[in-house]
Amino acid sequence: MADSNLTGQASPRAGGAGLLHVFPGLTPKQHEVLRFVSENRTSKEIAWELGISESAVNQRIEGVRIRTGSPPRAELARAYRQYLTDQDAACNPIPDKIPQVPGGLPDAPLGVQDDRAASLALSDAMTYTVTAPWQREAFERVVPEVLDGANAGLSRTAAMVAIAGGMLLVAMVGLGVIRALADLI
Numbered sequence: 001m002a003d004s005n006l007t008g009q010a011s012p013r014a015g016g017a018g019l020l021h022v023f024p025g026l027t028p029k030q031h032e033v034l035r036f037v038s039e040n041r042t043s044k045e046i047a048w049e050l051g052i053s054e055s056a057v058n059q060r061i062e063g064v065r066i067r068t069g070s071p072p073r074a075e076l077a078r079a080y081r082q083y084l085t086d087q088d089a090a091c092n093p094i095p096d097k098i099p100q101v102p103g104g105l106p107d108a109p110l111g112v113q114d115d116r117a118a119s120l121a122l123s124d125a126m127t128y129t130v131t132a133p134w135q136r137e138a139f140e141r142v143v144p145e146v147l148d149g150a151n152a153g154l155s156r157t158a159a160m161v162a163i164a165g166g167m168l169l170v171a172m173v174g175l176g177v178i179r180a181l182a183d184l185i
Contacts (some may be wrong), residue, residue, distance in 0.1 A: 019068045019079035020086070026064060033060040037073065038080040 026034070036046040043061070047054040065076060 019071065019076065020083050022064070022068045023080065023083045026067075030060050030064050033057055034064060034076070034080045035084075037061060038077045038084065040077060 023031075023034075032050065033046055036049060041049075043054050043057045046057045050057070061073070061076075065071065065073075068076065068079075071079070
């Protein structure tokens with residue numbers, strides 16, 4: 001009873017061998033995440049590779065850790081690597097002779113085959129240059145050159161301040177006109 005806790009799961013002190021019996025019962029998504037954990041990837045890297053959120057990765061790992069007695073992540077990775085190694089060793093080896101493939105290929109004269117290919121070859125090669133339609137036509141630049149370049153950040157900030165100031169000036173003039181109209185009535 002030293003190797004299991006009260007819930008019947010392997011304790012962290014049981015080592016990788018105590019964790020191996022849990023791995024066959026995991027979901028395919030948990031196996032997918034554990035494969036990356038066994039490569040010592042971070043949760044953020046795993047999330048990026050699988051196209052899921054980091055919290056989803058952590059939930060899958062925690063689900064496995066709870067089933068295995070909450071071992072540290074490094075021990076879980078080590079045990080899963082051992083499990084994968086055991087799975088590869090349990091597979092049937094490839095036989096030396098495959099019965100569906102004949103032992104040897106008949107010797108065919110290669111010259112006959114090459115002659116047919118040569119008759120289909122083009123006598124002179126042509127080079128084609130393909131350009132996309134947006135590269136052929138001269139479009140006006142959407143962003144002025146002053147906003148692209150060495151001081152682009154500073155130029156864009158100045159443009160935003162100028163636009164905001166202009167909008168504020170227009171609003172103030174509009175409010176002045178409305179106040180003048182209200183005084184006339």
